[in-house]
Amino acid sequence: MTGESLAARHTRAAYANHWDPYAIDVTADRDAVASLDRRTFTRFRGTLARFGAGEDAVTEDLVPLLSVLDGEDRIYAVTQIYDETRHAAFLERYWREVVTPVERDRGMDATDPTAAHWFSDAYEELFERTHEAMYRLRETTTPVARVRAYTHYHLTVEGILAHTAYYGIERNYGAGTAGLPLLTGLVDGFHWIRQDEGRHVAFGLKQVRRLVESDGVDPWVVAETIGELLVLVLDVLSEMAADAADVDGEQLQALARSTARDRIAQVADGDVTLPASCR
Ligand SMILES: [Fe+2]
Ligand SMILES: [Fe+2]
Numbered sequence: 001m002t003g004e005s006l007a008a009r010h011t012r013a014a015y016a017n018h019w020d021p022y023a024i025d026v027t028a029d030r031d032a033v034a035s036l037d038r039r040t041f042t043r044f045r046g047t048l049a050r051f052g053a054g055e056d057a058v059t060e061d062l063v064p065l066l067s068v069l070d071g072e073d074r075i076y077a078v079t080q081i082y083d084e085t086r087h088a089a090f091l092e093r094y095w096r097e098v099v100t101p102v103e104r105d106r107g108m109d110a111t112d113p114t115a116a117h118w119f120s121d122a123y124e125e126l127f128e129r130t131h132e133a134m135y136r137l138r139e140t141t142t143p144v145a146r147v148r149a150y151t152h153y154h155l156t157v158e159g160i161l162a163h164t165a166y167y168g169i170e171r172n173y174g175a176g177t178a179g180l181p182l183l184t185g186l187v188d189g190f191h192w193i194r195q196d197e198g199r200h201v202a203f204g205l206k207q208v209r210r211l212v213e214s215d216g217v218d219p220w221v222v223a224e225t226i227g228e229l230l231v232l233v234l235d236v237l238s239e240m241a242a243d244a245a246d247v248d249g250e251q252l253q254a255l256a257r258s259t260a261r262d263r264i265a266q267v268a269d270g271d272v273t274l275p276a277s278c279r
Contacts, residue, residue: 006206007076010199014079019192021090026185029098034105035181045099045111047169047240049118052091054162057127059084061134061153068141076203083196090189098185122235129229130157143215147208151225154204155263158197160226161233164256166194168240171247178246208267219268227275230260234277 036044062081069077095113103110133152136145172178174187211217234253241249260278 005072007072007203010203011072011076011079013199014076014083014196017192017195019086021086021093021189024090024185024189024192026094026098026189029094029183029185030101032181032183033098034102040180041102043239043241045113046118047165048091048095048099049113049115050123050236050239051162051165052088052095052113053119054127054157055084055088055091057131058153058157059088061131064134064137065149068137068146073207080200080203083200087193087196090193094186094189120235120239122232126157126161126229126232126236129232143211143217144221147211147217147221148225150204150208150211151222152229154201155208155222155267156226156229156233156260159201159204159263160230160256160259161236162197163201163259164233164237164252165240166190166197167255168237168245168247168252170194172245175246180245205263205266212267219264219272222267223264223272223275223278226260226264227277230256230275230277233260 033041033044059081062077062084065077066074066081092113099113100110130152133149137149169190170187172180173183174190175182208222212219212222233256237252237256238249240252257278261274264272264274264278
């Protein structure tokens with residue numbers, strides 16, 4: 001449709017690409033996860049717990065943005081909140097229907113994916129800072145405050161951390177080449193989640209570009225924020241590697257660094273010095 005805004009196009013894509021987190025078949029994953037060695041099973045559960053808590057956090061942290069946006073942008077943001085609840089629901093269900101039965105079969109106590117021991121200080125700090133940047137919009141909605149909010153949420157948590165981590169999961173548990181089992185249900189769910197996330201990141205990038213180009217926000221605000229947060233992101237990704245992985249923690253860190261450089265370039269057109277952590 002001529003003249004349709006990016007937000008309106010993303011809203012239509014959200015309607016068209018509907019998926020049901022309860023319809024994905026995860027039964028085969030139970031046997032596959034049962035074959036993981038003890039250490040890999042622990043790391044796998046940690047990774048899933050962090051994905052799940054992350055989806056819960058971003059669902060809530062998007063709420064303050066609704067009062068900052070209007071028109072088509074606000075309608076789009078509502079679809080994004082809906083997407084995030086769907087991601088959280090899929091991960092909650094996966095834990096309940098795959099992880100918990102495997103723990104029971106192994107004679108272990110069933111664990112809680114929200115228990116504090118799954119989350120490192122770096123993880124907690126990254127999400128705490130994102131929460132603060134989003135809820136700051138309730139006090140100030142200046143262009144710089146908006147850029148900081150989008151840079152935390154859309155560009156870094158979604159656009160670097162989740163982007164890299166989902167890639168790692170799909171490579172390690174989707175290709176069947178890593179010495180790790182194929183997890184068809186998980187990979188299917190992540191396929192849909194990544195499709196949603198593509199819209200989310202594109203929306204955030206567009207908003208930041210507009211604030212830089214039309215409202216005169218210095219792109220260094222983006223680079224500096226990404227540079228600070230990337231230190232935490234790299235720390236979180238280092239915890240993700242499985243022993244037999246096709247893609248290990250170091251490769252994920254390298255990918256996160258190059259994605260960070262891409263995100264900065266996407267809003268600054270190469271006009272900004274890269275922070276040390278991104279080089
Ligand atoms: Fe999500
Ligand atoms: Fe998202």
